[in-house]
Amino acid sequence: MVTKLKQVLFREFKKSETKHHELNYLFWECTTRCNLNCRHCGSDCSKDSFYKDMPLDDFLKALDTIESPCEHFTVVLTGGEPLLRKDIELCGREIRKRGMRWSMVSNGYLYDNEKHISLLNAGLGALTISVDGLESSHNWLRNNDKSFERVDIAIGLAASSSRLNFDVVTCVNKRNFHELEEIRKYLIQKGVKAWRLFTIVPIGRAKEDDEMFLTDNQFIELMNFISESRTRKDIDVKFSCEGFVGKYESKVRDSNFFCRAGINIGSILIDGSISACPNIDRTFAQGNIYKDNFFSVWQTKYELFRDRSWTKTGKCAECEDYKNCQGNGFHYWHGEKKNVLVCHNERLKKTTNR
Amino acid sequence: MKRDWKRKIIGGLCLTSVAFVFQACYGTPQDFGNDLLIEGQVTSKISGLPIKGIKVSVSESVEYAKTDENGKFSFYTGIFQNVNIKFTDIDSTQNSWFSNKDTLIIIKDSVLQSKQPKVYLNIELEKK
Numbered sequence: 001m002v003t004k005l006k007q008v009l010f011r012e013f014k015k016s017e018t019k020h021h022e023l024n025y026l027f028w029e030c031t032t033r034c035n036l037n038c039r040h041c042g043s044d045c046s047k048d049s050f051y052k053d054m055p056l057d058d059f060l061k062a063l064d065t066i067e068s069p070c071e072h073f074t075v076v077l078t079g080g081e082p083l084l085r086k087d088i089e090l091c092g093r094e095i096r097k098r099g100m101r102w103s104m105v106s107n108g109y110l111y112d113n114e115k116h117i118s119l120l121n122a123g124l125g126a127l128t129i130s131v132d133g134l135e136s137s138h139n140w141l142r143n144n145d146k147s148f149e150r151v152d153i154a155i156g157l158a159a160s161s162s163r164l165n166f167d168v169v170t171c172v173n174k175r176n177f178h179e180l181e182e183i184r185k186y187l188i189q190k191g192v193k194a195w196r197l198f199t200i201v202p203i204g205r206a207k208e209d210d211e212m213f214l215t216d217n218q219f220i221e222l223m224n225f226i227s228e229s230r231t232r233k234d235i236d237v238k239f240s241c242e243g244f245v246g247k248y249e250s251k252v253r254d255s256n257f258f259c260r261a262g263i264n265i266g267s268i269l270i271d272g273s274i275s276a277c278p279n280i281d282r283t284f285a286q287g288n289i290y291k292d293n294f295f296s297v298w299q300t301k302y303e304l305f306r307d308r309s310w311t312k313t314g315k316c317a318e319c320e321d322y323k324n325c326q327g328n329g330f331h332y333w334h335g336e337k338k339n340v341l342v343c344h345n346e347r348l349k350k351t352t353n354r
Numbered sequence: 355m356k357r358d359w360k361r362k363i364i365g366g367l368c369l370t371s372v373a374f375v376f377q378a379c380y381g382t383p384q385d386f387g388n389d390l391l392i393e394g395q396v397t398s399k400i401s402g403l404p405i406k407g408i409k410v411s412v413s414e415s416v417e418y419a420k421t422d423e424n425g426k427f428s429f430y431t432g433i434f435q436n437v438n439i440k441f442t443d444i445d446s447t448q449n450s451w452f453s454n455k456d457t458l459i460i461i462k463d464s465v466l467q468s469k470q471p472k473v474y475l476n477i478e479l480e481k482k
Contacts, residue, residue, distance in 0.1 A: 024384075025376075025377075025378055025381065025384070027378070027381065071469070072384055072385070072386065072387075074382075074384055074385050076378070076381045076382050078380070078381070093428075096391075096430075096470070099469060099470055101385040101387055102385070103381075103382035103383070103384075103385050104382065105380065105381065105382055116416070117416050117417060117418065120416065120417050120429075120430060120431075121417050121418070121419060121429035121430060122429075122430070123389060123391070123430040125385025125386070125387060125388070125389065126382040126383045126384060126385040127382060128381070128382040128383070160416075161416070162388075162432060163388040163389050163431075163432040163433075165382070165383040165384065165385055165386060165388075166383070167382070167383050169380075194383065196377075198379070240379050241376065241377070241378070241379050242379050255376070258376070260376060260378070261378070264376070265378045265381070277378050277379055277380060277381070278380065279379065279380055329379060331379065
C-alpha cells in the first residue's frame with residue numbers, strides 16, 4: 001500500500017519536474033581523445049579521435065546563453081579523457097567565474113598529486129573515477145597494464161579530499177562479477193565513500209564481446225549484492241540510474257528510477273551538438289551550438305525527452321510497469337528505436353519466475 | 355518560489371529525501387560547493403611593488419598557489435570559519451628575500467552563506 005502510494009506520488013513528482021525541466025546538470029564532451037583504448041566505452045572513444053577538442057571559448061559562448069542558472073548548476077567535463085586537455089584548469093576557472101560549478105569524469109590515469117592540487121585550486125567540486133575490478137580485470141577492460149596502478153593513486157588522492165564529492169564507478173561484467181566483494185573491501189580501505197555500479201550497454205565496440213554482459217542470473221545476484229551492501233553502511237553502494245529494476249527499486253538506490261535526460265540533464269557534445277547524456281544515440285541531438293542558441297534549444301525543444309510516450313512500443317507496449325519505467329534509460333533507445341535495447345525489469349522477472 | 359515549494363512538498367511526500375539530488379548515469383555526483391575562493395595580491399612593504407613567486411597556502415590543506423608577476427594569486431580551498439593562510443618566499447633571493455607571514459582570517463557568516471564565498475587579501479611582506 002505504502003509502496004503504491006509512493007509510486008503514485010513519485011509519478012506526480014516526475015511530471016512536475018518534466019514540466020519545468022530546470023537545467024541543472026550539463027555535460028560538456030570537451031574532448032574525444034583518450035589515453036586508453038578500453039574494451040568498452042560509453043562514448044566509443046579511442047586514442048585517435050576524429051574531432052579536435054572543442055575550444056573553450058566556443059563552449060563558454062553557449063554557456064553564457066543560460067539565463068539565471070539554478071543554485072547547484074554543475075558542468076560535468078567528460079570525454080574522452082578530460083585530463084588530456086592542457087587547459088582543463090582554465091576551463092574550470094572560467095565556469096566558476098560565471099557562478100557555476102564544475103566536476104569531471106576521469107579514468108584517473110593522469111590524476112597525480114600535482115594534478116589533484118591544480119584541479120582543486122581551480123574549483124573542482126565533484127569527481128568520478130572508473131575502477132573496473134581488481135588489478136587484472138581492471139587492466140583487462142582498460143587494455144593497459146599500468147592502468148590499475150595509476151587509478152589506485154588517483155582514488156587515494158581523491159578520497160583524501162574532504163571537499164570533493166567523489167565516487168567510484170564500476171562497469172560490472174563477467175570478469176569482475178566474482179570480485180565485487182573484494183572490490184568493495186578495497187574501496188573501503190582506500191577511503192572511498194561512494195560506489196556506483198553499472199552494467200554495460202550493448203552498443204559500440206562492446207556489443208560483440210560476450211564477456212562484457214552479465215547473464216540474467218548474474219544480474220539478479222548483482223541486485224542482491226547491492227541490496228545487501230547497502231545494509232552494511234560502510235560505503236554508499238548504489239546501482240546507477242541506468243534502468244528500472246522493479247521490485248529492487250527501493251533496495252538498490254536512494255531514489256526511484258527517473259531518467260532525467262533532457263529534463264534536468266543536457267549536454268554539449270564534441271561537434272557542438274546539443275543533447276542529453278553523452279551515451280544517448282546521437283540522432284537525438286536537438287540542435288548545435290554553432291547554429292543555435294543553446295538555452296533557447298533547452299527551453300523549447302527536447303520533445304522526445306519530455307514526452308516519452310513514443311517509447312510505448314516493442315516490449316514496452318504491453319508492459320504493466322510502463323507507467324513507473326517509461327521506456328527504461330533513454331540511452332537504451334538506439335538505431336530504429338522500435339524496441340528498448342535492454343529491459344532490466346524483464347530480466348529480473350524472468351529469472352525470479354524460473 | 356511557489357513552484358519550489360510545490361516541488362519540495364511532492365518530493366518530500368515520496369518519502370525520498372534525495373529526490374532532488376541525482377547524478378546522470380555516466381556523470382559525477384553533484385557539487386554542493388564546499389569551497390572558498392581566496393584571491394589577493396602580495397606586495398613589498400617597503401617599495402609597494404608586487405612580489406612574484408610567493409607560495410600562498412592554507413594550513414592543513416593541500417591547495418596552494420604562487421603569486422604571478424603582478425603579485426596576484428587565486429585558488430579555491432575548503433570552507434571553514436577560520437582560515438590560516440601562509441605566505442612563504444620559496445624562490446630564495448630571486449625577487450629579494452622576504453619574511454614569511456601567517457594570516458588568520460575569520461570568514462563572516464554573510465560570506466559563508468553566499469552562493470560563491472570568497473575573500474580578497476592585500477598582503478605586505480617585509481624584506482629580510
